[in-house]
Amino acid sequence: MSLWRELARGLRGLINRPAADRDIADEVEQYVDEAAASFEARGLSPEEARRAALRELGSVTAVREQVRAYGWENIVETTLADVRYAARRLRRYPIHALVAALIAFAAVAAMQTLAQQINNAFSTIGSKLTSAL
Numbered sequence: 161m162s163l164w165r166e167l168a169r170g171l172r173g174l175i176n177r178p179a180a181d182r183d184i185a186d187e188v189e190q191y192v193d194e195a196a197a198s199f200e201a202r203g204l205s206p207e208e209a210r211r212a213a214l215r216e217l218g219s220v221t222a223v224r225e226q227v228r229a230y231g232w233e234n235i236v237e238t239t240l241a242d243v244r245y246a247a248r249r250l251r252r253y254p255i256h257a258l259v260a261a262l263i264a265f266a267a268v269a270a271m272q273t274l275a276q277q278i279n280n281a282f283s284t285i286g287s288k289l290t291s292a293l
Contacts, residue, residue: 163257164267166231166232170231170232173231173233174233174236174237184227187222187227188220188223188227192210192213192214192217192237193213195209195213195217196209196212199212199213
């Protein structure tokens, strides 16, 4: 599938979820119909052919979920859900957010100070080696 088509399909799935779900259901149904026709061509009755096609496919719901999970839009949707959840938690417990931000700030400051000290130590060693030569 072309990049443009993949992007358009993903955006449609993000914007209009029910329509995308109907498309997936239609695709699965079409597959079952084609498989049933194949079984009918082998000599099974229409009811037995449909049952054999569904048995071959497995769980229709699992197939729909597997198709839905494919693509970049699933990653975007999951990330947005995680961000919404985090925002709800931060609104509910703002002190936790403040403590987490302070801890992150302290960790970054400590790492920056450590990196600066290591850089100074190596530059001092380097200048002593250069002057010794």
